[in-house]
Amino acid sequence: MEKFLFISIFVAIGAIFKRLPVFPKDTAHVLNMFALYVALPAVILLKVPQIQFSSGMLLPALLPWGMLLLSAALILAGARLLGWSRETVGVLLLVVPIGNTSFMGVPMVTAFFGEQGIPPLIVYDQVGTMSVFVFYGAMILALYGSDAKVRFLRIAGRALLFPPTLALFLGLALRSWPYPEPVRESLTVLSGMLTPLVMTAIGFQLKIRLSPAILQPLGFGLAVKLAVAPLAALAFCRMLGLHGLAADVSIFEAGMPPMVTAGALAMAAGMVPELAAAAVSLGMVLSFLTLPLLFWML
Secondary structure, three states: OHHHHHHHHHHHHHHHHHOOOOOOOOHHHHHHHHHHHHHHHHHHHHHHHHOOOOHHHHHHHHHHHHHHHHHHHHHHHHHHHHOOOHHHHHHHHHHOOOEOOOOOHHHHHHHHHOHHHHHHHHHHHHHHHHHHHHHHHHHHHHHHOOOOOOOHHHHHHHHHOOHHHHHHHHHHHOOOOOOOHHHHHHHHHHHHOHHHHHHHHHHHHOOOOOOHHHHHHHHHHHHHHHHHHHHHHHHHHHHOOOOOHHHHHHHHHHOOOEOHHHHHHHHHOOOOHHHHHHHHHHHHHHHHHHHHHHHHHO
């Protein structure tokens, strides 16, 4: 829990920086870009050689698809029962099933499970979440988007050329060759920047303004994402007798808040931008309460 306190301190620092005029408005964006393009790839390059490919890694690779089916079914049922608009349904179908399993996942998994939790996280994120984002995300944007022309090949290309994904491919290619010590030291330093960068950026960009019109679908969507889905994953794994680090990290990852990129794409596609932004920002805030509770139940 000391690492969780460490995380909270950087969130508070970001919130303080936001109120200081010396920091420009795009500070959070710059921090996010450095984290995604430098620090996170460094983490992946360091940890990919530690991945032991076995039957135990099937769970983190496949569980995101199970969470997708469950979340989408619940959202469609809620939409039918509560009569949401088509655009509202589109936002929830995009942001609820796709979790923030790397950007938010790496610092939180490291805080609760230690460095040994990163290899199954990489499989969950890069094999599971990214494939869901590419195939399912493109379909939802094409079906429900109004202001953006979605092309599957464009989204797939971006995902494949995304620096963390390239780092995964490079790390897999170099599994048989140990890194020279200067390279390893440099990667260690860069990877250590991830948590301070991400959490400071989160604190800097916390801005929650809720209008009454979005409260019902927002509450429903976040309840599914942060509570129902991870609890269902926990029940499923325990019923099948699945225990151990890979199973626990997979369950923990199932409880991550909505992916920032998914929310941004929903806003770009004209699907109730306020709901998409609120789901991402409020989801991050609430996850600081729900994730410790989920870890306690593991």
